[in-house]
Amino acid sequence: MPDEIPTSSRPRGRNWLSYAGAALAACAFFAFLFLFAIDLFAHNGNPYMGILAYVIAPVFLFLGLGLMVFGVWRQRRRARRAGLPVPSKIFARPENGREQALFIIIIAVFALCTAIGSYQSYHVSESVSFCGEACHTPMKPEFTAYKNSPHARVACVECHVGHGAENFVRAKMNGVHQLVGVMMNNYPHPIPTPIRNLRPARETCEECHWPNKFSGNLDRTFQHFLADETNTPFAVRLSLKVGGADSAHGPAGGIHWHVNASNKIEYISADDRRQTIPWVRVTDAKGVVTEYRAPKFNATPTPAAIRTMDCIDCHNRPAHRYASPNDAVDLAISTGAIDRALPWVKSNAVVVLTQTYDTEPHALENISTMLRSKYSSSPQADVLVQAVQNIYSKNFFPEMKADWRAYPENIGHKNWPGCFRCHDGSHAAVNDPKKKIPASDCASCHIFLAQGAGAELEKLNPRGDTFTHIDAPYTDFDCARCHTGAAAKE
Template sequence: MNAPETHPPTPPRRRNPWWRNWFSLAGLVIALGSLFSFLLLFILDSFAHFNNPYIGVLTYLVAPGFLILGLALAVAGALWRRYRLRTVGAVPPLSIDLARPRDRRILGYFIAGSALFLLLSAVGSYKTYQFTESVSFCGQTCHAVMQPEYTAYENGPHARVACADCHIGPGASWFVRSKLSGTYQVYATLFDKYPRPIPTPVANLRPAQATCEQCHWPEAFIGNLDRTFYYFLSDRTNTPYTIRMVLKVGGGNPSGGPVSGIHWHMSIENKIEYIATDKQRQVIPWVRLINRDTGRVTVFRTPDFTNDISHYTIRTMDCIDCHNRPAHKFISPNSAVNLALELNQIDRSLPFVKSNAVYVLTRPYKTTVEATEGIATVLSNAYPASDGLRKTIFAVQTIYEHNFFPEMKTKWNVHPDNIGHMISAGCTRCHDGNHKSVKTGRTIRAKDCNSCHIILAQGRGAELKQFNAAGEVFKHPGGELDPSMACTDCHDGTF
């Protein structure tokens, strides 16, 4: 007699499912809640036409964080419960038998659930990765901290280049490094532990070869650049003065022109190393020039620097030693007011408006709001009932908002620009006539004003129509110049 085919007996349903404890229940509620929020935010973020950085933070950082926390809590609760039951001997031995329909069903659920979870976490982590690299995460989320850099970046020539292209660059190891220091930065922001201003040079900024040179290669031949500088003196009539000059940028690729000019420092055959004795790399008493072709080495020192160089770090010069503010230039009040006057955003007919505008910009304010009010009050008192008052106030307030960040203690002289030599040392950190070759006594060239640029025309009106291709001698708008003085001995960005 044939017994009917039977399935193995299903064990009695346990009365104590693993999740029946407060920890696991709470964990499951948190996990489900954050899963729903994630899905909802994800849909919102994918279809919304606005770009709100906080949605990104919630969707790709906060929601997944809570999902993982919830699941971890649920598992911890289950383990704890199992441990407790086992100590009273109430746990039946675990047995899985795929011949049992219930076990097959559970396996099916398990596989489907895992597949869904893996898919979601793949999409989620890709999106999280993308998000933490995005300009809105770097620049806008930590609003107060990054506001100065973000504002200057938006108004600069690299406004369409992602922060990560210069601050991280390609490759896995820098990615991991940046995420590690980034994690610390998120912590510092949340707990208000960040320094004000954010110090430069950025300690572990990646060498320019891997960032700038992805887009601008060093040998590229740039040739001469034609630059016009507009000035207005601090007198009653705000006398205009214009300088038009050719900058000999040159290049390092002979197929585009002779290897020469300012970018000669970057040509492949030269290597320039230096020692800076301050953190901001503004004081450079020692420079070493190595010609890679001939192997010739020339060391230049200032006379007072006789220290043993083994106590210092030697840095190899790259793009950032000159272009240190390519994306975050904080413009000096003098230059910003000059430009606004040239564009007639500030009314030029107001007497002494140049010096008054610079004056109000440089008062000590605690907040931007206080500054905006202060600017309006001082200018209204100086020029009551004049036609150009409103546009002048607006222009000066805009200059303040774009270049002064009292909450972060950030402004032009906190982060000096190394291009040029008028209001910060810049090129004259080395080209000051004081750096002598130890062997030959030759100095790094300095006093020849025509070696880096030539002045085509200067002055105002008809004077600007006369070009001098050989270069004019600089006529200083501030009177006779003492050749032994550096421009920075007087000029500091406030006149």
């Protein structure tokens, strides 16, 4: 019986495979404990920590154990084939003192390397450059826009990866999927938006922006220049009624009423980009439910299609905003990067930026040629070309087909429907068709403190003006049908 054969008579050749497996398993276990401790005691736990500790380390642990078993199996098979007695013990210890010492030293060195390695990979994987630069081409648009955003110092993982067990496994799965996509050069251009499984805003935005905090009114000036020969300045100064979400800190109302803890707003969208919203349901503080429907919408939404409104339904570009040519050129003129004295410069700059190009170098070259042909006699030509090229590089990514056209912005209502998706005056309450989601009353969201140019802008009207669109008073709220971010349609 093979079982009775003493260990010392096992065939020549040590079972190094099993030893290596044991070392690997031991180190993985050690790494797990080490990472677990960091995760537990670290000042601010990092989401990738969880992935390393609970996903990667166990994978290596099982790999090590598997290697041990495989080593034994292989050794036994060899012995059997050679007609030698099959070793009895599943896993024989190294025989003599020297072998044991060697084995322990190897484990110790390996464990030390693992500790350093896992600590390093923890740092690397949490870093912004890992997310933004490691897979350069696909992430270039998001990374560039991010660096120019108010959140440039907030790490990608703060908004994109969760802390809980479910979130990091999900992120891990996504990560593997994305890595395969990048290696096979098989990923969508542009990367689609919205992200279906983004962490809920409760766990991201609200970690820093306490939603109960009272915001009050926000004074914002939107500086524009018309597409005429003199690039006539035109500004709107608004007092935005941002309001608050908790009556303990001030009146709970205004725009942030939607995220008031006691209100729940749910909706469904008819398109992938959430630009058409035919059904909205409000549950207020008292539990009263009001269902609003767009005309002709009679279907019953499936629970899976319903989304609860949160910060991202308005602030969907907090970190990756691709400025439209109209806005980017207005900004450049207002800061002086583009000289307003150049005739038709607003219009011409917007037109060259709006063309479709296949690569960035091609675009930059064309921008240069077209603008130089228009302003060949001006000493300002070089500066202009550089300013427009700079706008292009920061906001347009032809290789990924990523620019403002691909990424709707939902915060206002000028270039995209935004608020108008629900506040278009057509969404009526099912039980009371006269009750609509409020629309058209401009002052429900903001008042016009001042508008125009120069001295006109200094005449503030605290009660609010009516909006004067170019020359005529204006009360149509559907701006996006003419304003697309490029040249406005008549």
